[in-house]
Amino acid sequence: MPQGKAVKQAVCLACYLMSAVPGTVFAQCASTAVTAKAALECAAQNVPSDSVAKLDPSKDYSLAELIDIAEHNNPETRAAWERAKQRAETLGIARSSYYPILVGIATFADQRFVSPFPEALLPRGYSMVETPVAQPQIALQYLLFDFGKRGGEVATARAEALAAGSQFIHANQEVAFAVSKSYYDLLTAEERSEAARAILKTAQTTQDAAEAKLQNGRATLPDVLNARAETAQANFDLASADGQEQIARVALAEELGAEPSPDIRIDATKNAPLPDMLDLPIKALVDRAIADRPDLQAQMLEVQAADQEIRVAKGAYRPSIVLSGDVAQTAIWPTADNSGLGSANEPTWTVSLGIQWRIFDGGARKNELAIAHSKRREAGDTFRDLRDRAQREVWTSYIAFQTAERQQQAAVALLHSANESYSSSLDAYQSGVKNLVDVVTAEKQLALARLSSVSARSQLLLQAVQLEFTTGNLLRNLPPATRSQKQDGLSQ
Structure with a gap:
């Protein structure tokens, strides 16, 4: 029967898609390319x-x-x-x-709030506190078993x-x-x-x-x-x-x-x-x-x-087992209107192993x-x-x-x-x-x-x-x- 370039399209794509499954009628396509990437490149050259x-x-x-x-x-x-x-x-x-998910998070915040003094110190009074925060963070989530x-x-x-x-x-x-x-x-x-x-x-x-x-x-x-x-x-x-x-x-x-x-x-x-x-x-x-x-x-x-x-x-x-964790570098520079406070720049992290099971x-x-x-x-x-x-x-x-x-x-x-x-x-x-x-x-x-x-x-x-x-x-x-x-x- 007649053969043309269109045959290459079918053969290349079938090779790319089907060579991973041995025993199929398309298994002979795998012989046209060494790898799936080569087969896909072959198909791309003959794309309609x-x-x-x-x-x-x-x-x-x-x-x-x-x-x-x-x-x-x-x-x-x-x-x-x-x-x-x-x-x-x-x-x-x-x-x-099957691969873990890594997410990069960068948080830049500025918080200002009123902090009342304890009654043991001053019956009446408060302090205005402002806290700038810079927190670069990497979060990981890995589904271990489902x-x-x-x-x-x-x-x-x-x-x-x-x-x-x-x-x-x-x-x-x-x-x-x-x-x-x-x-x-x-x-x-x-x-x-x-x-x-x-x-x-x-x-x-x-x-x-x-x-x-x-x-x-x-x-x-x-x-x-x-x-x-x-x-x-x-x-x-x-x-x-x-x-x-x-x-x-x-x-x-x-x-x-x-x-x-x-x-x-x-x-x-x-x-x-x-x-x-x-x-x-x-x-x-x-x-x-x-x-x-x-x-x-x-x-x-x-x-x-x-x-x-x-x-x-x-x-x-059935339940799923998920490994979660994050690591961050937290930097804060709190200030108050009645006194100076020290700054902090420390690494922080969280690790958890959770089981999720939908009950209803x-x-x-x-x-x-x-x-x-x-x-x-x-x-x-x-x-x-x-x-x-x-x-x-x-x-x-x-x-x-x-x-x-x-x-x-x-x-x-x-x-x-x-x-x-x-x-x-x-x-x-x-x-x-x-x-x-x-x-x-x-x-x-x-x-x-x-x-x-x-x-x-x-x-x-x-x-x-x-x-x-x-x-x-x-x-x-x-x-x-x-x-x-x-x-x-x-x-x-």
Whole structure:
């Protein structure tokens, strides 16, 4: 399947987010970078840009190049990229709870108050005291133990980060499939235009033969008029095919995120071997989809995140042990209006080890735990539904590819026989053995066969891409599900 720079985005980000979890289907991404930092730097070099694609009307674009352009301009891939980075940063925030918190505090104050004299000294009287204070301070708070609540929060954030990476890959695959479909729609439109030109040429040949026989007195005017009507119909069909081709070009340019224009050109290798056989049985295709589809991976990770949220909610019922302390340098310069007082400049500190245990909260923890259990059931049901849908999609694509394969074989045989039938009917007509009705009938069959051949070829290519998409192999380096017998013969 086609590969482009957009593949690097998916691989790099998946490596950055998922290499920390061994045993996942994305573990092979870790081989693309030595460290997560290197993977992130790799991803940053391929981050989607905000610039609008500018297409060169003189360039023939390959499918890989078109996919690359679309993934850099599609807003869905950019949004998925940002969500994945946000989830990665959220994971960093969750991990920070394992470190102590240091806070620097600087206090500068000035206090003035009235201090009455003790009655033993003076029955009546007071003193005005003013105390300037300067106190730089460092405070520490360290959560030593919380019965796994922090671990659950980190595990939740990690699962959500991995899910975001999978969703980013899935977004890239959806864009790649949409571009592939538009690409093959344009390829079909181009081939329909070529078939329409061939049909017009055939109709013109029939008309020329009828007019030649009319000049020789061996045909009637109605025969010639009938042949001219078929030529006019072929001209009409050609104009329609050319219009559909231009519309397909506009649709492809719009799918790329570029300005809609009929000037886009594709590098279509029409003689390339067609994928005409399956390389994997249906069970292997279903197993690949369940193991490798990024949307399934993302939902499975959402289930894991929901499990960890239950752990966090249960941890709220348990106490936490917190170490607190502060150290400061306190300087004061008190003065009084009746006497001088000495100044002080001494270090002060406080150390405490506290146990915090929420005894009653009006049912908040109970409701949070109930919500966590509900989210877990929701995530599990969604995963099962998505898994069943993936299996149905694989089965549908499998059957559709086999159907397209048989249609392609039938279309080739139909085109061959229709071409021979028309040639023999035209020769017989020119020899006076058959009439023009037989030639026109053979001509219509040949036109239908040409259009059927174009549709069958395009449908086979599209179903091959569909099969890779439904099994999660689009934009990946796994062996494709289909191959060409002709290509195998050439390689041998």
